Amino acid sequence: MVLGLQGRRTVTVLHILCCLWAIFALTQNIGLPQSARRERENTYGGQWKHLTFLNQIFQTILFVLCVIIDVVGLCIPSHEKKVSSILVPVRDFIFATLVFPVGLFVAVVFWGLYAYDRELVYPRELDEVNPIWLNHSMHTTILPLLFIELIICPHKYVSALKSIFGLTVFTITYLSWITWVHHASGIWAYPVLAVLNVPGKIVFFSIAYCIVLMFYFLGWLLTKQLWARRRKQL
Incomplete structure (x- = not known):
């Protein structure tokens, strides 16, 4: 879909605002003070063992x-084709394979477990x-950012095979x-x-993978229907 100049400027402004928020939320998460009672949980793996933190990194990179793509297209049009040919496929792969399914998973599963028993995922301490706003920046605002981008x-x-392979590799790597x-260290990332x-963990991991996979196909379906309809309107 080819946007006019005003449309491209609007998209650029929205991307800049989303980018600034993602960077702000990520840096605030990194600078989070540590509770003395949870010091042991910060001694191995740090925040890198939490999917929420990894998801914030993915969103920020996206x-x-x-x-970069928008600004180059508006300000340096002579380089737009070259930059887009390199970065657009990377952007699209990250969004389809990681940002949308993982981000949706983080929001839905976190608040689902929180509603059932918050001690299982986010202890009161x-x-x-x-x-509270930082908790929402990690688990709530990531959701509207997904749909704004969509x-x-x-x-x-890309082909479903490549995307599912990439998502599967990430899932196996994270669970490993x-x-x-x-x-x-004896630390579980989540209570x-x-x-x-052991059987319960296997079932939990299997269900989690199926949910992430379902969210990948949901992103694919929404993208296909939304943009197919818009192209017909041109």
């Missing part, structure tokens, strides 16, 4: 790429450390990482894992 940018999905963290036995 919006940085979007801003964290309220003493995390301001609506304003026509991402091209948090399992190793527990093996090396819910501490109350499950």
